Amino acid sequence: MGKFLIVGIGNIGAEYAGTRHNIGFDVTDALVRKNEGQFKVERLAEMVEVRWKGQILVCIKPTTYVNLSGRAVKYWMDKEKIALEHVLVIVDDLALPITRFRLRPGGSGAGHNGLENIQEVLGTDAYPRLRFGIGNNFPKGRQVEFVLGRWAEEELPLVRQKIDKSVELIESFATSGIERTMSNYNKIDFTL
Numbered sequence: 001m002g003k004f005l006i007v008g009i010g011n012i013g014a015e016y017a018g019t020r021h022n023i024g025f026d027v028t029d030a031l032v033r034k035n036e037g038q039f040k041v042e043r044l045a046e047m048v049e050v051r052w053k054g055q056i057l058v059c060i061k062p063t064t065y066v067n068l069s070g071r072a073v074k075y076w077m078d079k080e081k082i083a084l085e086h087v088l089v090i091v092d093d094l095a096l097p098i099t100r101f102r103l104r105p106g107g108s109g110a111g112h113n114g115l116e117n118i119q120e121v122l123g124t125d126a127y128p129r130l131r132f133g134i135g136n137n138f139p140k141g142r143q144v145e146f147v148l149g150r151w152a153e154e155e156l157p158l159v160r161q162k163i164d165k166s167v168e169l170i171e172s173f174a175t176s177g178i179e180r181t182m183s184n185y186n187k188i189d190f191t192l
Helices: 020-034 066-080 113-122 143-147 153-176 178-185
Strands: 003-008 040-042 045-052 055-062 087-093 101-104 129-133
Touching: 003 020, 003 066, 003 153, 020 045, 020 055, 020 087, 020 129, 020 143, 020 153, 045 066, 045 153, 055 066, 055 153, 066 087, 066 113, 087 113, 087 153, 101 153, 101 178, 129 153, 153 178
Parallel strands: 003 055, 003 087, 087 129
Antiparallel strands: 040 045, 045 055, 101 129
16 A cells, blocks of 8 residues: 655635636545545645545645745655655646646646746655646737636636546556556547
8 A cells, every 4th residue: 555645736716716826726626525535724735534445635725825825835844754755746837738747757847836836846846746837829919817816617627527537547646656647648639
């Protein structure tokens, strides 16, 4: 039996609920709901432990805001004694179209403040992450409004489909490992 840290990245507060930047929270919520868990406020995060096929999934939603996510990740890794390769961070990604997501074993933060902070706090970029494509359909200079904005009505069915598939991906990551999960999920192109 292994133990995994599933980290949904987002911002706390009702004004951020349902925004593109909070997709990490939404995916983590869906995983916890499916496994009938209930988040409770703990140190630096909302946290719940759920089980999937003998694996323990420690699910957190940092309460530090996106830009300081590293503090929560480090605290929970240390507290639960979870190896770096058993951490999975879920974030929004402007560089990927809304029809894609991508699991990676590591890599640069690519300008995502949450990933950059995690890398800085952990001292490495070699931790798994699921990048949830949000597209980049915004006018020049409007990136912040786009990222902190809510999904368009016509995007929601696709987003829900991707959230469900992201939950499957996380379960696969915990039971089949990252290599197999990447080859099974990274090529999926979502359509309605």
